Amino acid sequence: DATFGGIAYKAHACLGCHTIEENGKLIGGPQSAALQNAGQRYNADWLFRFGQNPQDFTPHSGEFLADATEPQLRAVIGFLMVQGVKDFTYYEPWTSREFEMARVDRGKVIYKEYCSQCHGATGKGDGPAASGLEPKPAIHANIPFEKLPMEYLYNVINHGGPAVGKSPNMPYWNLTIGQQGVADVIAYLKVTFKGVPDMAAAPGGEQGGTCVQPRKTAKAPDEFLAKTNPLPASAGAIQAGKTLYLKTAQPVACAMCHGEQGDGKGIMGAALVPLPRNFTCGSMMKDISDGQLFWIIKNGSSGTGMMPFTGLPDEQVWQLVQYVRSLAK
Known part of the structure; x- marks a missing residue:
């Protein structure tokens, strides 16, 4: 979430007025509040209220009102809350109750309804939308999903391809299927697709x-x-x-x-x-x-x-x- 929030932070021009630290260097316009130590200075709930309409807090200040969705705003706040905090302890959503309650049968239904449009009914990357896409959808049948890092798997499904540097044709499914749906689909992927025994079968x-x-x-x-x-x-x-x-x-x-x-x-x-x-x-x-x-x-x-x-x-x-x-x- 914090990484995705960093992308949204830049996409919505926050960098134009607020400084942050990146790779050991301060970047951004030093015009408004410096945010490189935001995690030490601000309360997340206050930032959320501020972000919904900054001009309620600082009228006639030139504060920009971004056209950001609520999930984007929450991600940006997550990004800000780690700024200046050494050894920040991140929340791991795949340890939540939704994942404890995940069911393969529900994941199978969701996969058929949504994922198969690109990845195909049997995970061979041959869904009806695949012919018009570049790069081609991932061939799930060839992936041993139980061996993938859970953080990567969660982020690519929940936040979409761009969140992990992959194709923007991979949608962010969090709003459509919810956290329980994400957990169910991951459970289905792990049980169903075990990869190929030999990469020569390409x-x-x-x-x-x-x-x-x-x-x-x-x-x-x-x-x-x-x-x-x-x-x-x-x-x-x-x-x-x-x-x-x-x-x-x-x-x-x-x-x-x-x-x-x-x-x-x-x-x-x-x-x-x-x-x-x-x-x-x-x-x-x-x-x-x-x-x-x-x-x-x-x-x-x-x-x-x-x-x-x-x-x-x-x-x-x-x-x-x-x-x-x-x-x-």
Whole structure:
């Protein structure tokens, strides 16, 4: 919620007048109240009342009235309440009573009514809407849902694709099916879809782990193509990149799609069309510049399942580039 609130905070131009801290730096216009320590200064209930109509509190002050929905406002407040608070303890909605009461039979009904329109009745990504979508809907039949991080699974269903850097064609279902519906659908997904035993059984006839993979990847702007990695290929930089790749990159670790070995055989990889890049393919990787890799990691790749990692500081992206380079054979 806090991450989604940060996106809404920027989308509704709050950054124009209020400062926050991002990656160790203050950003935003220093015109109105500074919010980088908002979590230490404000009460969430007061902020909610203020956010519903700021001009009731500060008339004729130039305070902006945003066209934000109530869920967006609540998310923005969640974002503000973590500002300046070290080791903030986040609420985990998947520990709520709705998840304790989740039922697979109800989730099956919801899946048929809503999810199957894109993902197909049997989760093969062949629903009636799929033919007109790019990127293609995830092939649920190929995903071992019980192995996915619950935080990721909850956020992509509850808040929609953009909340985790995925396609905006994936709707936010929280208002439509409610918290109980989200819990029921997740229960159904975990029981029904167990993934494929071998990533070689890939969608569309493409082989998982294929070396040179056909792509229509957008070319980075010239200013990026000219860049070379400013970090040396040291053991420290590569290890830092490995930690990001396997565990800590957000919104999801790279290995989830690209595989722990970098061969494109991650547990989510078989669900994607086209399949994830195989970083072990030296003949392919030698033709991709450092700047192109940096730009794709930061901005994602349109028409694929590659999400943008806009929140990663530049240094961490370069560490990832060094580690990915080390995988090539």
